[in-house]
Amino acid sequence: MHIEHVAIWTNNLAKxxxxxxKYFEVESTELYLNPKTQFQSYFLNFKSGSRLxxxxKKFLSGRVADSLGxxxxxxxxxEKADVxxxxxxxxxDGYPLLSGPRTTGDGYYEAVIQDPEGNLIELTTD
Incomplete structure (x- = not known):
């Protein structure tokens, strides 16, 4: 088994x-649009096979998740030099660095940044 993809709700799909x-060299599918629900999506394919x-869609809720999910x-x-x-x-380029680069207590070498909508991305070694 493996995780096939992870989905992120976004306000600005194109951005x-x-x-x-730009940063992760992913290949994008064509825009999917459901005219009835106004749901839109892109699948972004990483070279490793994982997808985001x-x-x-119109009228997204203002959901905030500070502790769960x-x-x-x-x-x-x-490698470390790549991180x-x-x-x-x-x-x-003006994106917030929240931590690192550093070696964590569990042995990861990582840095944590935010994407344009504030989602956390942990940059790590192989």
Missing amino acids: MKDFYQ ELTT YSHIAISVG DRFTKRFVK
């Missing part, structure tokens, strides 16, 4: 797609 394509689904997405970018390089690029 989020552009972000993930970006979704939106989704916490972050961890994306392996290679450092990605981190510097995100900071240079």
Whole structure:
């Protein structure tokens, strides 16, 4: 078994797609649109085979999850030097660095940044 994909609700589908394509070299599917419900989505395909689904529809709720549910997405970018390089690029481009780069208590070398809508991305080694 494996996780096939993770989906993220988003307010600005195009901006989020552009972000993930720019930084993580994902390939995007064509826009899916359900005319009846106004649901729209893109699947973003990583070279490793994992996928991220970006979704939106009219009248999304203002749901905030501070303690339960989704916490972050961890994306392996290679070696320690790659984590450092990605981190510097995100900071240079104005994205918040929330922690790291550092080696965690459980042995991960990581840095945590935010995407354009505040979702946490953990950049980590292989």
